[in-house]
Amino acid sequence: MGMLGLALAVMIQAVPQVAPVPLPAPGCRRVREEAFLRVDPEAAARLAEIGLDRAAIFERMAETAIPETMGCWAMPVGNFDSQLVSVGMSQWNYGTGSLQPVLAAWKKRLGGRFGRTRKMLAPVYGKLLFSKACLKVPVKDKCREGILAAHGADGKLNPVILAELTAIFESDAMLQVQTDAYVALLMDVRADLLRVFAGQPITMRKVRWAIDTKIQQGFFPADEDLARLRGKLAAMPEAERWDRLRAIFAWYEALSRTIDQDGVARDYAWNVAQWRCMIDRGMIDPEQYEMLHLTFIRSRTAVGNSGRWQALTFSRRGKIVLGIGSVSGKRDGDCLGTG
Structure with a gap:
């Protein structure tokens, strides 16, 4: 082979x-x-x-x-x-x-x-x-x-x-x-990056995000899903922009608190507080904004152990995208200045 x-x-x-x-x-x-x-x-x-x-x-x-x-x-x-x-x-x-x-x-x-x-x-x-x-x-x-x-x-x-x-x-x-x-995995990731982010610069943030997505879930959103999501983002009124992202963080928080999500107990509350702080302080750029939505549509379809790891997938990729986050108790960055 x-x-x-x-x-x-x-x-x-x-x-x-x-x-x-x-x-x-x-x-x-x-x-x-x-x-x-x-x-x-x-x-x-x-x-x-x-x-x-x-x-x-x-x-x-x-x-x-x-x-x-x-x-x-x-x-x-x-x-x-x-x-x-x-x-x-x-x-x-x-x-x-x-x-x-x-x-x-x-x-x-x-x-x-x-x-x-x-x-x-x-x-x-x-x-x-x-x-x-x-x-x-x-x-x-x-x-x-x-x-x-x-x-x-x-x-x-x-x-x-x-x-x-x-x-x-x-x-x-x-x-x-x-x-x-x-x-060989990276070679596959390269091809995926050129499809998912066609016409966009391939930043190291995107590379790291794609590697983690490939390892955890094996594949990326289909072209049809990408087109649908980007169409909705393009048509979204500016006044709704941050409420839509807060809704994703609320989904992540609620999912993390359910009985059959593992690997996030030490992380999710700190992550949500930090990421909401980043919205409040205008610390999320357009690339990060789109990538968080891509992370959402992929994490919500993580099927291992009947969805047991969905919140963990979002934790891992959210941290990569935002540069601030906690995974397995390891915290990096700090929007709130909590140390």
């Missing part, structure tokens, strides 16, 4: 994960540029056209990893979100079928060294993880039963499989596989 195909298979249905604290975990191998990691020259040239040189690619990769894995290359988690196992800087998982291509790519990359390396890094669970049952999409019952049996009474992965998955995903070969998949 080509790397563009791999990215589609890996990313298209990614489910958002909730990191306990948005800081790199002690002792983990952190996501950052490493000299040995290769970026395809053709992809590099095309990404440079939207402001992503090699350094920027790894900056975006590290930024993506913060809410996904606390900044780590591995950070395996178990079945808390019904994805069976999630692991890697973008939390590839069995549930959506995104983990299987990554494992297959690692196996292919190692070639004749695969068996030896697998036994060294994952002597107990390696055979299961790379079994035909576990590389199928969706996984077979035999795989599901084996993975669930590797969970402890607390519902978390047991220390052995946790260590083995970490060893695999922190290995040099897997770092390259993850880098390849992320670069």
